[in-house]
Amino acid sequence: MTDVTTTPEAQASGRKQHLGWALVLICIAQLMVVLDGTIVNIALPFIQNDLDISTANLRWVVTGYALAFGSLLLLGGRLGDLYGRRKVFMIGLVIFGVASLLGGLATNEGLLLAARAFQGFGAALASPAALALITTTFPAGPSRNRAFAVYAAMSGVGAAVGLLLGGWLTGTHLDIGSLDIDGWRLTLLINTPIGIAAALLAPRVLAESESHPGELDLPGAVTGTLGLLGLVYGISRAGNDGWSDVWTVASLVAGVALLAIFLWVESRVEHPLLPTRVFANRTRAASFVAMFFAPAAMFAMFFYLSQYIQTVMGYSPIKAGVAFLPFCVGLVAAAGISSNLINRIDPRILAGIGTLMAAAGLFGFSRLPYDTSLPIQDLQASYATDLLPYILLMSFGMGMTFVPLTLTAVHHLRAEDSGIGSGVLNTMQQVGGALGLSLLATVATQRIDDLVKSVGEAAAKLGGTPTAEQQAVASHQIFTAGATDAFLFGAGLMVLASLVTWIFLTVKHQELATDGPEGVPVHVG
Template structure:
């Protein structure tokens, strides 16, 4: 029996999986525009305000590897459905939160259940679309949604905040959950890894503590990189992650088999994903602050002003898909980050009295085009050559890179912003100018990160397997589909 016959309604299943991915990604940023309103109502300090964003990304990233193994062993469809229910409950809790602590806890719980949802969704995509034209069309759709989701979250957050209440930025998930859960029941097929399966709990605890320590250390850098507490947590994070790697080489069934990340192409894709996450989650947060705090836009206006970024990603994706078939992923992965960097450099020249159409719009369009070059091939590269038994772990690593990159990005950009804006204010600048000086510095820092991502692509995204990616005879001209041929 063919793969098509075994998997019923797989294109409707793609809709369910894409909807799940959209919800997971946009929830990383949907509260960004609502933060000023939530801060006033719940009495959040400036330090706690950052943790509304970081708690989600940190819990998500720290638990993703375990979530990937749960999906592999327990069943990917079952894990997806349970994750949906938990995510909905956490969203309801956050939407009804009466204190800053409750909101931050709810965001952490959302991240924890997202750690079940995301790897299960990507693993289901991998085993549902196994090769050829259909696989690449599916990954193009999924990758485009992953790239645009953060910006879509800001737009939706602005709409809900202005016309309803900031709480609806969390409660809106209940609608996604209802549609996704029912669709998942009918249009997704169960799959799981074969053989004896054991959970690597020691590895799970070690990597969660290591990533948590690392991100917390970066968040403390706002008060100074040389503080003992900053150095201690950063060093502890590095030690714990090194211990995690050692553990994974010793256990029989590791949480993250080193063969998944040791592959040069996949390793490069994971690193580029981390840098991309820092920009999409971290840098766009400060763009939102500029639109509202400096330019004085309402939440809805700020959300609409962010639309060029996802529009550029969406419009560029079909073109990128065709280029992917013609030139392969290597050149796209090299050029894409440089285009994003150019957009960030443009944004770095913002001024307190500047015009949105001149100072902001071109930079966002460049960022969107560049991100399409990155995200369309990235998901496929990150799973290139992964055995079915490791699909959940590889999927989890892809999402871990995005979320931990975003967590670290928010912390680093906050430290840069605080240092530069404080220096500007001390030099006699008015508050709006001090703000824009700080925002501009964060965009330069993000641009440097994207240049590093391009260098990673030059060094790591290369090899025979990329050259052996070729047109599908029946679909290359229309979809830019590629297939990975076996390597001998």
């Protein structure tokens, strides 16, 4: 990695940057932040048994992280703009590392859940700063396009890597002298040395951005953060307790009201937390909306397919993780291809085709075999014919989608807004994923509940008591029926993302090789 160049910020500080190492550092940090959303999923039964966590509270091991992450992203992005992106990036990584240590050593439920929320806070500081650092470190054109391709691949691959790494670490038991460490703790402890090391290396390869202390919009920070917190909490709660639950409704109403107040405040303060000019550009707004729908569908694939592979097909945790490896390979390959094509093809075409490919992949998953009639038949999908082709189709589709949309979402932002622009993009992904997964969970749960009732009535009419094996098979088939409905709904969300892309994403590929904020004339040709 010998590519050495100088950006305007680096020139101002009199330093040259090694772009290859800068990208490695940024992407390692991003991978760590993203995979932590899924790495503990496979370990949940072991965590529940070890810390005696109730089934009702167990979900907060996952959603507590997403809650803090999603609600604090806007604040994290703005703090980077105001106080220096490298500084905020480093602080976020240190917080993330320390929180991971506390979670890995947790001896009770309260400490683990608090540590997970603390992790989310660190991720909310580091993630938007990482994306903004790419914008300000790499010059516009092929160099920045390749950097965004690698970054987008890390963002997409993180969830699959989390499942694989989580399965492997959960099955590992570490004995160091008198220290006995259970495998689930390693899923958290592994972040500590990586996060601290990345923070210490940051000053060597990343230049600091200009700071604007004293311009933080405190009313906006409070109302925006609490509004997103209420919205994400309500969405997360709806997935388990339903949309009519009192606390779900109260949280969503409070969240919407606070966000309305936030928008009112932002239109009146001199230095807003979220400048409305970020959304003024049609291409950027379209990118944000498309990035709201696309991750929702992808999260559904991981959530339901990982359960299907383990519960219905009987795969072990590590084997289930390996089953997602083709997704990682396909997404990385597609990201590399699209980063080259984006220099010659408009982002609307790449992202439009990518979203349609992903929609086709989800539709393929909705065709998984099941039979909920009586007598129950033990139908299972073949990995090679019923799963692998659609996993690859989904991975290539997402790789073709993430790269152009990430580029267009932050292109032509003012230098002082690149952090908040990155924060908005990340917020759209997190909130969109939470909302989409909750909607899909509602669809799947409704189908499952209806089938449980109808199958029970049919069994009663036939008389006799089904054997334990028959009950297990029936349970598998009913779950599959609910999951296929969720996949079909997810395909619909991806089609929406595709429509937004085809209709509103009008920026030309020549413009992506230019720099400067919107409003500055750009000559293409």
